[in-house]
Amino acid sequence: MICNTRLSLSLGSSTTPHDANIHQNTNKGKSTNDDDQELTLCLSTSSEFTNCNMINPQLGVNSSVSSFSNTSVKRERDASLEEEEAENLETKKVVIISPKLLVDDNDEDVHEYGTRKKLRLTKEQSDVLEDSFKEHTTLNSKQKRDLARRLSLRPRQVEVWFQNRRARTKLKQTEVDCEILRKCYEDLKDENRRLNKELQELKSLKMSAPFRVQLSAATLSMCASCERTYSATGDNSTKISFSIGDQKPHFYGSFTNPSTALLS
DNA sequence: TGATGAAGTAAACTTACCTCA
């Protein structure tokens, strides 16, 4: 049983402000973070540990080491995961997370004061992850481990990648949906504008000739069944018909309540 | 041509919630 706490400690001769910081990540409640049990201790003056992964620098120096064992949620570690990570640590001789950080002591990319370095997945890694995502957008534990092993990543990194990938997919879909709705709104607005215009024209016609509507034979034809007239140029969604001599036009639009079409 | 700051991107993280044994 290992505490659900990562602690990164840097001590050394460097004058950078972070050098003496103790950073602690204590998850309240449950966590699925496979990394939670990692304990990283870096001594910047040591030639063996110039590489240091500082977890959650924003937590600052106020976190005390004493709370390390008190507040953390203890969790039984997945045996296979532990084994796998232990293997990684042994083979790569480091105690840090990302492959980019899994480097030798002379890697100049590493922040000596211990701030988190950002992993960039290689093209090959991204391609494999993308292919895998196409097959299934979620992973079970075995798939996650297999993929991690295949890509020389930790299962947690694969898990995070899939989480972010799902989020990106959803965001993209939301944008598409938003665009469709926007287009729909624009169409309805145009439609409404056009209907209002037609209404005004009909009103003006009614005012000028209330008992006799004179319309061109080219634009009107008689509906045999109901003996109503309709515009030959109108489409099905904007049928406006009225009886000759009828005081009130009848509107047949795509709206349940025709009045909604008149709102501007 | 190099410095710089804003904006964008993506990895990693936190939190809340859910399901299941």
Place this chain on the structure above:
DNA sequence: GGTGAGGTAAGTTTACTTCAT
């Protein structure tokens, strides 16, 4: 029913890149 483990979504942080100035 309470509890812990394991999972996901949503939102945030942050290291890094890109690009205009």
